[in-house]
Amino acid sequence: MAAVIVVHGGAWAIPEELSKASVDGVKAAARxxxxxxxxxxxxxxxxxSAVRAMEDNNMFNAGHGAALNSEGEVELDAIIMDGRTLASGAVSSVKNIANPVSLARAVMEKTDHxxxxxxxxxxxxxxIGVVTVPTDALVTEYERNEWEKHKNYITGVMEDFNTKWAxxxxxxVAxxxxxxxxxxxxxxxxxxxMVGRVGDSPVIGAGGYADNFSGAVSCTGHGESILKVTLARHILSYMEQGKTAAEASELALQHMGVRVRGAGGAIVVSPSGQWAATFTTERMAWAAVEDSVLWYGLDPNEKLQEQLSQ
Known part of the structure; x- marks a missing residue:
C-alpha cells in the first residue's frame, strides 16, 4: 500500500506576513x-522526523519559536503515539529542550510511563543525555517583542487565541x-x-491519537476546548462508524464549536491511506504527501499541489 504523511503548523489567524514562511515550513516538514x-x-x-523539522523552524510555536508564558519562560509539551501497539509517550512543561517530540518518544520507549x-x-x-539549550536559543525576537507588548494585556484565553498574536x-500523522x-x-x-498550564497537545486522545484499527489524528487550536471534547479520539470514533476522514474531522470540529465554542483544526490519516486536513479557524498551514504528490494549503477550501522530484 502507498505511504502517506500529513503535517500541520497550527490552526490560528495566521497573518499575511507569516503566511509564506508557514506554508514553506509545513511543505519542508512533509517532504x-x-x-x-x-x-x-x-x-x-x-x-x-516531520515534527522535529518544525520544532527546528522558528516560524512555528514548538521547540525553537515557542511562546512565552506569563513569566517570560518557555514551557513545552509534546506527544507521540504508535498505532500498532497504542504505545505512547508525552512530556509537558519541559524547559530548555529543542526537540520535545524526541523526548516524548524516549518516555515511550525507555520508561514504564x-x-x-x-x-x-x-x-x-x-x-539519558539529552542536550539542553538556553531559553534564549528557543525564543525569537518576534516572540519576545510580542510578549513584551502584550504581557500586561488582560483578556480571556479564547479572545487571546483568536487574535493574530496567538x-x-x-x-x-502518517x-x-x-x-x-x-x-x-x-x-x-x-x-x-499561566505557569504550568498544559493544553491538549501532550494529552492522549485530545492532542493526538493513533490506532491501527481506525487511524491517526493530530489536533491544533484552543487547547482547553480540545481537551473538553477529547477531539482526537472523537474524530476516530466517527471513523469507526464509517465516516470518511474529512467527514469525521468536520463533525467533531463542529461539535467542539457548538458545545464549547472552541475553534481548531485536525489532520487525519486512515490505515488505508485516506487523509484530511480540516479547520474552523481563519487559517491552518498544512501539507500532505501521497504518491509523490505534495498537497498543501493555508486558507479554507484551498488545496494546492506540486509534483515531488523522483
Whole structure:
C-alpha cells in the first residue's frame, strides 16, 4: 500500500506576513517525513522526523519559536503515539529542550510511563543525555517583542487565541507501507499562559491519537476546548462508524464549536491511506504527501499541489 504523511503548523489567524514562511515550513516538514517513508521507514519515525523539522523552524510555536508564558519562560509539551501497539509517550512543561517530540518518544520507549512533566521530565532528559539549550536559543525576537507588548494585556484565553498574536501547535500523522499509523504533536502553548498550564497537545486522545484499527489524528487550536471534547479520539470514533476522514474531522470540529465554542483544526490519516486536513479557524498551514504528490494549503477550501522530484 502507498505511504502517506500529513503535517500541520497550527490552526490560528495566521497573518499575511507569516503566511509564506508557514506554508514553506509545513511543505519542508512533509517532504522530510515522506523521505523517511520512502526509504522504508515506519510511520513513527516519519512523524517524529516531520515534527522535529518544525520544532527546528522558528516560524512555528514548538521547540525553537515557542511562546512565552506569563513569566517570560518557555514551557513545552509534546506527544507521540504508535498505532500498532497504542504505545505512547508525552512530556509537558519541559524547559530548555529543542526537540520535545524526541523526548516524548524516549518516555515511550525507555520508561514504564506515558507522560512525564516539568522537573521530572527534565531530570529524565538529563539522565539519558539529552542536550539542553538556553531559553534564549528557543525564543525569537518576534516572540519576545510580542510578549513584551502584550504581557500586561488582560483578556480571556479564547479572545487571546483568536487574535493574530496567538500562534499554535505543530503535528504530523502518517501511515507506512505496512499499514501502521502514528501521530505526533508538539507545542509551546499559548502566549501569556499561566505557569504550568498544559493544553491538549501532550494529552492522549485530545492532542493526538493513533490506532491501527481506525487511524491517526493530530489536533491544533484552543487547547482547553480540545481537551473538553477529547477531539482526537472523537474524530476516530466517527471513523469507526464509517465516516470518511474529512467527514469525521468536520463533525467533531463542529461539535467542539457548538458545545464549547472552541475553534481548531485536525489532520487525519486512515490505515488505508485516506487523509484530511480540516479547520474552523481563519487559517491552518498544512501539507500532505501521497504518491509523490505534495498537497498543501493555508486558507479554507484551498488545496494546492506540486509534483515531488523522483
Amino acid at each position: 522530510e517525513g515522506f523521505s523517511v517513508l520512502k526509504r522504508g521507514g515506519n510511520a513513527l519515525d516519519a512523524v517524529e 506515558v507522560m512525564l512533566t516539568s522537573r521530572g521530565a527534565n531530570m529524565f532528559a538529563e539522565s 500562534h499554535d501547535t505543530v503535528g504530523a 501511515v507506512d507501507c505496512t499499514g501502521n499509523v502514528a501521530c505526533a504533536t508538539s507545542t509551546g502553548g499559548i502566549r501569556n499562559k
